[in-house]
Amino acid sequence: MDHSHHGAMDNMDMMSTSDPHAGHVHPTTAGHDHGGESGGGMHMMRMTFYFGYTNVELLFSGLVINSGGEMAGAFVAVFLLAVLYEGLKIARESLLRKSQVSIRYNSMPVPGPNGTTLMETHKTVGQQMISLPHILQTFLHIIQVVVSYFLMLVFMTYNAYLCIAVAAGAGTGYFLFSWKKAVVVDITEHCH
Template sequence: MEGHDHHDHADHDHGDHGAADDCMGHSGHSMVFHAGVCQEILFSGWVTRSALELLGSAAAIFLCGVLYEGLKYYREALFARHSAAAAADSQVNIAKSECGARCSGTAVVKYSMLSSGHAAQTVLHAVQAAASYLLMLVFMTYNVWLCLALVLGLATGYFCFGWRKNTVVDVTEHCQ
């Protein structure tokens, strides 16, 4: 009889919780695609419990995808700008050098390990790598709406920034 009373009490407590607790037990990390509203995203404090919260989170993830593509373009543009400036400096040095006509006029541009350009590229690379892995973890929620928002954000970002790219193959890609 005691076991039966305990069971009734547990059922009664479960029924009295508000709508905020309706997601409890449903925010686990399932490894199948789902379209549920209740979703824990990246951090224990980022939990969606309604369609409106999920929509807001999807919009934020969409924006993160666009910004991620913008960061990739910015890194490439920064490198190209630094390379062009260094190439111009190298051309001046070649013209002033003793080899004169024997020089081919081509210059190989490299960052030095301690240059400010390399330091900036290193910091931006770390930000890009962290963002890439965080976006991968968002995709690994397997929530169809969040995955769709991420893919559409990345596609929109590529549409906005990708046409300016100087290279065909992006060697800075991480997980996407």
């Protein structure tokens, strides 16, 4: 029994295709950007950042960037998606503050100086599970999660133009929407 072709057969077992070049990976030649495509029609995912605007798949197999104008359009779209994501985060926080119901004030005794007892008042805020605000929050949360994963997948294309669009959009969105955000600092926090 001849085992000289055994290594080649292991590679072919992983690929069920009739293409004779399917098991061969051809390196891209200098100066030619194939967008991570290897011989035989198989796509290799890039694992390094690159500046390119030809044959760049964006989220869906049918959405392929092949020109500078398409990349500019994709840059603007991704930038606006990142701005939307930051705005959505702040909008959800604002809606949550407005929809809080059943505010209660609880007083509890705490030990004071020289054996005295002081009354300390705490504000408790709650929200009902089956309510229009909570259902709206749930819907907005789903949208926020989907948009965040889209942005992550765009970044994972390793296309530097698209990565810059994600970062610039997130920064712009934060700048535009987060300046009104209330920051609560817990003075009892011990982990810095």
